[in-house]
Every structure is written in structure tokens, then in C-alpha cells.
Amino acid sequence: MTGSSFFDESREQSLVKAEIVAKYFWAWAKVIIPQAKKKSQKNIAYIDLFSGPGRYKDGSKSTPLLILERAIRDADMREMLLTLFNDVDSNNTQSLQQAIDSLPNIGSLRNRPVVENKAVGEELVEEFEKIRLVPTLFFIDPWGYKGLSLRLIGSLIMSWGCDCIFFFNYNRINMGLHNTAVEEHMNSLFGKERADTLREQLQPMQPYERELTIVESICQALKEIGGTYPLPFRFKNADGNRTSHHLIFVSKNVLGYSIMKDIMAKESSITEQNVPSFEYNPATIYQPLLFELSRPLDALADMLLDEYAGQTMARVEVYNRHHVGKRYIEKNYREVLLKLESQGKIMADPPANQRRKNTLAKTVKITFPLKQ
Structure with missing residues (x-):
């Protein structure tokens, strides 16, 4: 050929x-x-x-x-x-x-x-x-x-x-x-x-x-x-x-x-x-x-809670610091952080009741709890 x-x-x-x-x-x-x-x-x-x-x-x-x-x-x-x-x-x-x-x-x-x-x-x-x-x-x-x-x-x-x-x-x-x-x-x-x-x-x-x-x-x-x-x-x-x-x-x-x-x-x-x-x-x-590059979305929440325990950063910073070398794209991080917030596992500033429903702007501050 x-x-x-x-x-x-x-x-x-x-x-x-x-x-x-x-x-x-x-x-x-x-x-x-x-x-x-x-x-x-x-x-x-x-x-x-x-x-x-x-x-x-x-x-x-x-x-x-x-x-x-x-x-x-x-x-x-x-x-x-x-x-x-x-x-x-x-x-x-x-x-x-x-x-x-x-x-x-x-x-x-x-x-x-x-x-x-x-x-x-x-x-x-x-x-x-x-x-x-x-x-x-x-x-x-x-x-x-x-x-x-x-x-x-x-x-x-x-x-x-x-x-x-x-x-x-x-x-x-x-x-x-x-x-x-x-x-x-x-x-x-x-x-x-x-x-x-x-x-x-x-x-x-x-x-x-x-x-x-x-x-x-x-x-x-x-x-x-x-x-x-x-x-x-x-x-x-x-x-x-x-x-x-x-x-x-x-x-x-x-x-x-x-x-x-x-x-x-x-x-x-x-x-x-x-x-x-x-x-x-x-x-x-x-x-x-x-x-x-092959880990499923289910693992992302656990990774974020573990790696950033006790830290506060903007939503966009979470993405920028974490996604390199992984197959997750920005919307995956937004989806996971919204879910963690609804479960009470992270704190967001401003909180959900002060934002439009199901939104999480890049500038929203995310606080990850300390490890138990």
C-alpha cells in the first residue's frame, strides 16, 4: 500500500x-x-x-x-x-x-x-x-x-x-x-x-x-x-x-x-x-x-475532597489546578461541585440560595472541609 x-x-x-x-x-x-x-x-x-x-x-x-x-x-x-x-x-x-x-x-x-x-x-x-x-x-x-x-x-x-x-x-x-x-x-x-x-x-x-x-x-x-x-x-x-x-x-x-x-x-x-x-x-x-485520563466521574468528587481538604479557592482555580493529565473537562468540575454543595460536603460563597438555580460561576469561592 x-x-x-x-x-x-x-x-x-x-x-x-x-x-x-x-x-x-x-x-x-x-x-x-x-x-x-x-x-x-x-x-x-x-x-x-x-x-x-x-x-x-x-x-x-x-x-x-x-x-x-x-x-x-x-x-x-x-x-x-x-x-x-x-x-x-x-x-x-x-x-x-x-x-x-x-x-x-x-x-x-x-x-x-x-x-x-x-x-x-x-x-x-x-x-x-x-x-x-x-x-x-x-x-x-x-x-x-x-x-x-x-x-x-x-x-x-x-x-x-x-x-x-x-x-x-x-x-x-x-x-x-x-x-x-x-x-x-x-x-x-x-x-x-x-x-x-x-x-x-x-x-x-x-x-x-x-x-x-x-x-x-x-x-x-x-x-x-x-x-x-x-x-x-x-x-x-x-x-x-x-x-x-x-x-x-x-x-x-x-x-x-x-x-x-x-x-x-x-x-x-x-x-x-x-x-x-x-x-x-x-x-x-x-x-x-x-x-x-481514564478515571470515571465518580472518582472526581473523592479526589477533590481529598486533595484540597481545608482549602478555599475560586471554582475556576479548582479546575485549573486539577484537570491537567486527567480526562475531565470544565463542565465535569462544575457538575461535581454543584453535587457536593447540594450534599453539604463543601461550602460555596455566595451560597446556592443567592445564585441562579444550578449555576456556579467561575468566581464562586469553594471551601473544602478538613479531613475527618
């Missing part, structure tokens, strides 16, 4: 992936643009290093066209956005260029989209390491994993306002870790020491444990290179019985993490007790980061 054959049809996972990236781009840009203006920066950027042909064979749009259409509709982005789309396959770049040229009002963008035909490797990484980037959202979607490395991701998120989203074929990485022919690629993705440790750890594990351990290792490696806030999202195959790919978001900023969490929550296939399913990683206690 060739790389371009992935675009023969618009698979459901491809649509979800494109929606997640496009939605985050819009939300990211709306946060970044005002800050960039204050810093006297004239531009923001979107860079896709493995862009594909632009359209699937059924005619539906892939990520580059969704991004450009969004930019065309917004006055600030028409003036500020730089876009670079790259693919090593010249057939893909030719097709993408034609698709871009056919977009209505594409000429309204002050900066014409750039389409390049380069291999992604050490030479490109060295280029990124030498320059100070404008605020940029990067998307990396290789066919498999070739070209994807910790060093590449580290170079992309180094500058202010830069976030990265990457997509990878889990099964190829799972097999690649024990394939000496691709040992160098695996070492580039995990770091040699971590890759060697993984090779030993994975041998006796069941398939579900292997997956969780591999994704956990990637997330921890991202943290070590400055990607403080990684967030994974898993895709299963058409039958729903096997993992096919993982999408991982990485940022240095907790606001970006919160925004992406909400976007991924809405794209999750199921929820449990109103908690989004991030159970694309049904983790265990042996993988702490992913385990926290």
Missing part, C-alpha cells in the same frame, strides 16, 4: 482527524492573534509537513483546504496567516496546488500558500533549530512514522506560541520496536535509552498493555523535550476491535491543552457520566499519565 492510497476514500477517522486539527487551528488562532499583535508580530503560521493531495478520492477536503477556507473567512487571518504545505510525493503536491488554486477567494490571502516537495529528515530539523519561528501550529501526519522524531517535535515547539499535532500508525511502531531494520527510526522517535527500555518491557505484555506503555512513553518523552502538556487521542479500526492510529497534541501552554481537551471531548465516540471517552486509552495504574 502506498502513502497516497490512504487518500483513496474519506475514512471516518480521517474526517475526525481533520476536524480536530481544523477546530484547534481556529481556536488557537483566536487566542494567539491578539497576543501576537501586542508583541508587534505581523504573522502567525500553519505548517503541514506531510500534507497529502488536498482532497480524498471521494472529493471531500483534507486538512489543508479546511485550514485555508477558515482563514479566507477571517479578516485577521487573511492578513496575518502564513501557510506551508509539504509532501515528498510530487503527485500529492501537484494535486494539492490545484486544489488550493481552485478555492474561492484564495487570492484574498495576503500571503499566498507555499507548497513544497521535500523529504522530512535531519536536514529539515536543523533548519528549524536555527530559526526563531512566528507563532505556528504544526501538523505532522506521516505515512507510518518515517520522518517523525523527538528532535523534530522539539524544534517545532521551541518558539513562543508554537504547538504541534502529530498522527502516527500505532501498529507500525508496535512492530518496529522489535525490527532491527527500523531501529534507527524507533530510536529517533523515543530516544535510544527509552526505546531500549521499551523493547525489554514490552516482551511479556499483553497487546493492550503494550499499547498503553508505548503511548505513555511517547508522552513522557515529549514532556522531557519541553512539551509539558501532551494529550493523546486514539483511533480504532472500522470494526472497533483494534487500534489503528494515535493523534497526539503537544503544547507548552496549559490554555492550549484545555482548548484541545474540549475539542477532543466533542469528537469522542462515547461519554461515561458526561465524561468524554478518552478511553481510546483505557489505561491502567501502570501507566500513570494515561491512567489519570
